[in-house]
Amino acid sequence: MGLEKRIIRLELNGPADVGLSRMELDPADFRSPLPIQNGHVYFSDPEIGLSVGVWDTTTMKEAFGPYPGDEFIWVLDGEFRMVHDNGDAVSVHKNDCAYFRNAIPTSWHQQGYLKKFYITYLDPTAETPKIASPDGGVRVLDADVALAPMDTTDPFEIEGAAPQQKNHTIFTNDAGNFHVGTWESGPMVSKMLPFPTHEFVRMLDGEVTITEEGGTAQTFRGGDCFFVPKGTVCSWNIPSHAKKHYAILDA
Numbered sequence: 391m392g393l394e395k396r397i398i399r400l401e402l403n404g405p406a407d408v409g410l411s412r413m414e415l416d417p418a419d420f421r422s423p424l425p426i427q428n429g430h431v432y433f434s435d436p437e438i439g440l441s442v443g444v445w446d447t448t449t450m451k452e453a454f455g456p457y458p459g460d461e462f463i464w465v466l467d468g469e470f471r472m473v474h475d476n477g478d479a480v481s482v483h484k485n486d487c488a489y490f491r492n493a494i495p496t497s498w499h500q501q502g503y504l505k506k507f508y509i510t511y512l513d514p515t516a517e518t519p520k521i522a523s524p525d526g527g528v529r530v531l532d533a534d535v536a537l538a539p540m541d542t543t544d545p546f547e548i549e550g551a552a553p554q555q556k557n558h559t560i561f562t563n564d565a566g567n568f569h570v571g572t573w574e575s576g577p578m579v580s581k582m583l584p585f586p587t588h589e590f591v592r593m594l595d596g597e598v599t600i601t602e603e604g605g606t607a608q609t610f611r612g613g614d615c616f617f618v619p620k621g622t623v624c625s626w627n628i629p630s631h632a633k634k635h636y637a638i639l640d641a
Contacts, residue, residue: 395622397600400507400615404430425450438641439512442617446505456493459512460563462570462637464592468504472496474524487531487635489561489570493519494527507615509590509637511568546580553578567640574633582625588639589618596632601625
């Protein structure tokens, strides 16, 4: 955990030398017996309200209220339902990626075990907005969604031929600085530059090697999850193809 500007690979059970830590819970947050929850925070910036990590829980039903932040998750095990104040519910299952809109009126209901990777953003300086409807506030991403050709290679500056890239943004938060979507690219090599945003990535397909300024290189393939802190000096190399779900925070 910390503000290191380096590429972070997320692991199912936290770092091998640390693992997951038991969390202290407040009974007021639940309408069920207290669950057992564990987690590891891979990256945290309290000044802007950003947290990235892995988390698990046993059966629980949360107290109803505004959802605490904009969030993007990848469900690694288990399933749950978000039950809204109007009685509607959204079900999220193992291997799904989903987003949550800050402050929607809803409650997390779950039977059995669940584990997730997550990125959560809750601006500590902002008041909780009054959101009357939960509609569209929780949605599961479709890996096969139609993608539109991009007319830019942002946030990358490309070495050599420009790649063919496509994107679909499914969610932008109310502050306009947290974006969730799906992106794919053909072969490319980017210049070694500071990364302009925070980005959480679930690799869907293909392969990318990211090399940091000091020479450390990591390769990520379909099924991997990683986080790029804003300001990390790095270069991306996609030998043939890469496709990802992403959550980007520009704060």
